[in-house]
Amino acid sequence: MPEDGRVAPGGLVAEDLDRLPDLPARTELVDGRLVFAGPQSSFRSTVVDLLVAGLRRAVPLEFRVRRGMSVILGARQRPQPDVSVVRAGAVRDDGGEPVVRVYERDPTTRAYALTGIHHHRLKLTVPFHLDVDLSRIHHL
Template sequence: MPPPEGYFAEDLDRLPDLPSHTELIDGSLVFVSPQKKFHRRVVDFFRLGLRRQAPEEFEVDREMTITLSDRQRPEPDVLVTAAAADTGLDQTDYKPADVLLVIEVVSPDSVERDRKRKPQLYAEAGIPHFWRVENVDGRAVVYVYELDPATAAYALTGIHHDKLQITVPFEIELDLTRATEP
């Protein structure tokens, strides 16, 4: 039974027996459905591909929460952070100032959160880059957004189907046709 005032970010570290990948959105705990193979493979593809291309001052991780505020602690599928933000193997979250890029791979149970609420939260927290990955006929399509500092909202900078080649947040080239390969 949730407390009358809802949950807070630090509760994710204190509540016993929470399922893996529990997020806090608007003070409510969000539990995810079992991952489909598409989701798992695409997350691994981006984590490994970005790790190979990221400059040394960045670290690429998966499924770590970001404490955006007292009532917001989402867990993006992949994130690029400042390497200096690494506090060790007991770390459970990142601060928004340390996050350069977040990637959400849309699942059937997360469509509304990944397309609307989470990008809004990430933008309000000042995270400069957001990618949304959609399953289009079994292929990964990437929607790339960059934060517009004047509006504190994301602007779409490209939709990538077969190849993703960009220069920000750093030089990245990925063959998206291989995103779902084992």
């Protein structure tokens, strides 16, 4: 980023987020543009807790589960997914029921592609076995 504080043509790059002062905690970079997340709802927070607990029970030792961690996906892409492992899930409120979108990174193109949208149960076999009953949201 130029020293005068102006954004270069094409937008910001991922490393600029580390140098910009006074950014809100949940600031993402999408296509070179800053995106500011709004307040997190109780529903969303509870769904994230459910996912983190299920993932931590299931992940092999070489994986780590993180919540709200900034991830550099490209020069102008730095989202902050709700939950990250090898795959990132974006949790949304779908009329009172959790919806989890799972993405997988293609090792050749290094791009992320949607591999599934899960409504009542999140069940995966890659990169590890995972089975989370999303309907438990109503018991937490």
